[in-house]
Amino acid sequence: MSVTQHELDEFRQDVSAWLTENNPGDPGFLLPESFMEVGTDKQFEYLRTWQQKVYEAGYLGMAWPEAYGGGGKPQVFQDIVTQEMAQQRVPFMTNTIGLNWAGPLILQRGSEAEKNKYIKGILNAEDIWAQGFSEPDHGSDLGNAQTKAVRDGDDYVINGSKIWTSLGSYAKYMILLARTSTDGPNKYAGLSFFLAPMQAEGITPQPIKKLTSEFGFCQTYFDNARIPANCLMGAEGEGWPIAMATLMFERGNVGGQAGGMAIMDVNVNDVLELARRSKRNGKPALDDPLIRDQMVQLMIEAKSNGLMNQRSKIPALASDYQGAVPMSGKLRGTELKRRFCQFAINLQGADGARFVSNEAVDGGKWQRLYFNSFSATIGGGTSQIQANIIGERVLGLPKS
Amino acid sequence: MSNNIEFSEEQSMLLDSAREFAKSQSSIDLVRARLDDDRGLPISVWTAMTELGWAGIVIPEEHGGLGLGFNHLVPIVECMGRQLMASPLIWSAITAHALRLAGTAEQKSQCLPALAAGAIGTMGLMETGGSWDLSAPTCAAKFAGDQLVLTGTKVFVEDANIADYIIVSVLLEGQSRLVLIEAASVDAAALNREVIIDETRRSFRLTLDGIQVPKSNLLLALDLNEIELAAMLLLSAEMAGSHASTLDLIVEYLKTRKQFDRYIGSYQALKHPTVDILIGLEASRSHVYYAATGFDVGTSNDRQLAVRMAKAVASEGCAFAGDRAIQFHGGFGFTFECDAQLYLRRALWGQHQFGDEAHQRTLLAPLMLEETD
Numbered sequence: 033m034s035v036t037q038h039e040l041d042e043f044r045q046d047v048s049a050w051l052t053e054n055n056p057g058d059p060g061f062l063l064p065e066s067f068m069e070v071g072t073d074k075q076f077e078y079l080r081t082w083q084q085k086v087y088e089a090g091y092l093g094m095a096w097p098e099a100y101g102g103g104g105k106p107q108v109f110q111d112i113v114t115q116e117m118a119q120q121r122v123p124f125m126t127n128t129i130g131l132n133w134a135g136p137l138i139l140q141r142g143s144e145a146e147k148n149k150y151i152k153g154i155l156n157a158e159d160i161w162a163q164g165f166s167e168p169d170h171g172s173d174l175g176n177a178q179t180k181a182v183r184d185g186d187d188y189v190i191n192g193s194k195i196w197t198s199l200g201s202y203a204k205y206m207i208l209l210a211r212t213s214t215d216g217p218n219k220y221a222g223l224s225f226f227l228a229p230m231q232a233e234g235i236t237p238q239p240i241k242k243l244t245s246e247f248g249f250c251q252t253y254f255d256n257a258r259i260p261a262n263c264l265m266g267a268e269g270e271g272w273p274i275a276m277a278t279l280m281f282e283r284g285n286v287g288g289q290a291g292g293m294a295i296m297d298v299n300v301n302d303v304l305e306l307a308r309r310s311k312r313n314g315k316p317a318l319d320d321p322l323i324r325d326q327m328v329q330l331m332i333e334a335k336s337n338g339l340m341n342q343r344s345k346i347p348a349l350a351s352d353y354q355g356a357v358p359m360s361g362k363l364r365g366t367e368l369k370r371r372f373c374q375f376a377i378n379l380q381g382a383d384g385a386r387f388v389s390n391e392a393v394d395g396g397k398w399q400r401l402y403f404n405s406f407s408a409t410i411g412g413g414t415s416q417i418q419a420n421i422i423g424e425r426v427l428g429l430p431k432s
Numbered sequence: 433m434s435n436n437i438e439f440s441e442e443q444s445m446l447l448d449s450a451r452e453f454a455k456s457q458s459s460i461d462l463v464r465a466r467l468d469d470d471r472g473l474p475i476s477v478w479t480a481m482t483e484l485g486w487a488g489i490v491i492p493e494e495h496g497g498l499g500l501g502f503n504h505l506v507p508i509v510e511c512m513g514r515q516l517m518a519s520p521l522i523w524s525a526i527t528a529h530a531l532r533l534a535g536t537a538e539q540k541s542q543c544l545p546a547l548a549a550g551a552i553g554t555m556g557l558m559e560t561g562g563s564w565d566l567s568a569p570t571c572a573a574k575f576a577g578d579q580l581v582l583t584g585t586k587v588f589v590e591d592a593n594i595a596d597y598i599i600v601s602v603l604l605e606g607q608s609r610l611v612l613i614e615a616a617s618v619d620a621a622a623l624n625r626e627v628i629i630d631e632t633r634r635s636f637r638l639t640l641d642g643i644q645v646p647k648s649n650l651l652l653a654l655d656l657n658e659i660e661l662a663a664m665l666l667l668s669a670e671m672a673g674s675h676a677s678t679l680d681l682i683v684e685y686l687k688t689r690k691q692f693d694r695y696i697g698s699y700q701a702l703k704h705p706t707v708d709i710l711i712g713l714e715a716s717r718s719h720v721y722y723a724a725t726g727f728d729v730g731t732s733n734d735r736q737l738a739v740r741m742a743k744a745v746a747s748e749g750c751a752f753a754g755d756r757a758i759q760f761h762g763g764f765g766f767t768f769e770c771d772a773q774l775y776l777r778r779a780l781w782g783q784h785q786f787g788d789e790a791h792q793r794t795l796l797a798p799l800m801l802e803e804t805d
Contacts, residue, residue, distance in 0.1 A: 339718035
């Protein structure tokens with residue numbers, strides 16, 4: 033199916049107009065910054081309603097197969113929608129784990145039955161998804177997961193606990209990595225992957241209070257929880273490659289996501305806007321040569337990230353150290369955000385010491401952003417683990 | 433500003449052939465063997481480069497060149513940088529660029545075909561004191577009949593000993609202007625080789641006192657910023673090249689050197705900074721090719737932004753890579769024999785020509801921080 037530029041331009045205009053008309057606007061309460069920060073029922077319902085509306089308008093999962101509820105259109109249409117959403121700063125899609133990780137995974141390697149059962153509910157936000165990968169004792173060392181799944185007749189019996197389950201209180205399903213065997217040549221061999229129900233006896237999501245004093249994550253306990261044996265994805269022992277495939281979607285290393293944003297967009301230009309109206313010691317912050325230098329540095333880095341993505345699409349200019357740009361995307365993007373949020377607090381003089389309150393600059397938005405930015409530099413493999421992965425897979429350095 | 437980077441089939445072929453050429457003509461052993469030579473490059477190699485048309489890339493076809501833009505020169509210069517090649521190509525091209533922008537019809541028809549055919553050009557823009565401000569030279573020119581009498585001293589004039597044309601900036605009647613000097617008319621005593629940090633290059637102090645040229649050697653008025661930007665673009669491309677080979681050198685050593693029964697590359701204290709060097713390289717190449725894309729077609733403001741960003745990123749990244757290359761080679765890194773020093777020296781030269789990263793950011797600040805609407 034070939035698409036003309038004219039069609040795309042018209043489509044962009046339609047999307048833009050629709051978003052302007054249907055933007056749900058300010059709810060009158062503080063919205064979460066990302067799908068990982070949804071901490072109250074009010075926030076959740078507001079965001080779920082918005083996702084439903086976007087899906088019903090045909091602007092979500094546009095490139096997913098029609099047979100399962102998608103739009104069956106070329107990816108470029110969805111990309112335009114996502115760009116326009118970012119442009120207009122509409123709220124993010126709350127069912128991100130379903131839309132961007134579990135969904136593309138099921139489409140890539142799920143059975144026909146799994147596609148029929150799960151895809152539509154992911155898109156229309158009927159079925160919220162959570163992720164059960166990390167465990168309390170094995171943060172970034174996923175391969176060492178100890179939660180057990182023991183086959184018993186038509187069920188698996190699950191015991192153990194998972195941590196950082198975003199949306200745990202609202203989820204209907206979980207992508208779950210659990211150990212079905214302790215034999216095998218290495219720690220990875222005994223892992224299996226489940227599309228597990230969350231509403232089962234013995235599964236308890238316990239909300240965790242974050243460093244911001246808000247909620248959003250859960251620790252999910254499994255206490256002799258029984259889930260149907262057909263929740264197993266692939267075969268026993270195939271959990272590790274399936275989890276790795278999921279991480280490729282999660283980190284954006286491969287395409288196929290349903291679209292929409294997963295976080296409230298904040299970028300370096302917002303920090304510049306703050307800098308322009310900030311004062312340090314009674315003088316405009318941008319009169320201070322050190323502040324100017326740091327601001328320019330951050331802006332250059334943001335530009336670098338955009339340019340790298342652009343260049344990596346040109347094969348002749350991306351031939352050395354293949355994969356360096358996509359593999360480092362998470363590391364670069366999340367670390368830059370952490371640093372520019374830190375800088376945004378530095379801009380505030382003594383008010384940098386305030387936290388979420390009416391007296392704080394922008395209501396304490398920057399302090400909250402800075403704290404929450406660690407969820408992305410830690411979650412999905414810490415920055416330090418990312419550096420190991422890049423060093424080993426891209427540069428070919430020996431394992432640490 | 434968009435993030436547009438264009439790279440044509442033609443540029444891609446140039447990149448491939450330049451990479452092969454530089455590899456075969458400038459092995460690290462050859463680079464070392466020539467450190468004490470008066471010429472950075474054997475004449476035969478320069479002739480071969482000229483035959484490939486590279487000397488004429490930015491020279492219009494009507495003057496015997498290929499009539500292409502700097503975006504075609506950048507891939508070649510990057511490849512030369514990878515192999516630490518010391519070639520007159522960069523300054524010959526900038527000399528041609530200056531003539532193309534501000535040469536009189538006569539100067540163009542005299543010099544451009546010669547440059548395209550392999551004559552060597554260079555420029556004297558800097559003076560003692562280490563300032564990067566090119567706009568107010570203290571070297572001067574005065575009219576004397578139909579002659580221009582020059583005074584003052586230029587420094588960091590590359591390859592002046594083998595140049596056919598040297599263009600210098602001087603103050604003439606209160607204006608900063610460019611003057612073309614035919615190198616044959618320069619007394620040998622006026623040229624003195626400078627001791628510089630990058631031993632692969634040949635840099636000279638040029639004493640202008642005593643030199644006079646015909647009035648017709650004066651170029652038309654030109655904003656020197658355009659020359660500065662061209663030089664910074666090519667220097668950044670060259671640094672991106674040597675940044676890449678510095679990384680290769682580090683990675684190779686980290687994969688083969690053992691200490692305490694472990695490959696040193698398995699230590700995160702070495703692995704993580706090496707990943708930083710890789711990411712810095714990716715950023716640097718991206719900025720270079722972005723700046724190259726818009727160089728001949730963009731607005732002056734866009735050019736300023738793109739080139740200064742590229743120079744800042746390249747300078748910082750390349751110098752960091754060189755610095756770590758020494759450290760990660762341990763005791764061997766402290767020796768002249770270890771190639772790491774060649775790369776660090778290259779990096780420091782590039783970083784300090786036409787403004788280091790802090791200088792670039794200072795100049796970028798008013799362009800990036802002020803509200804535009």
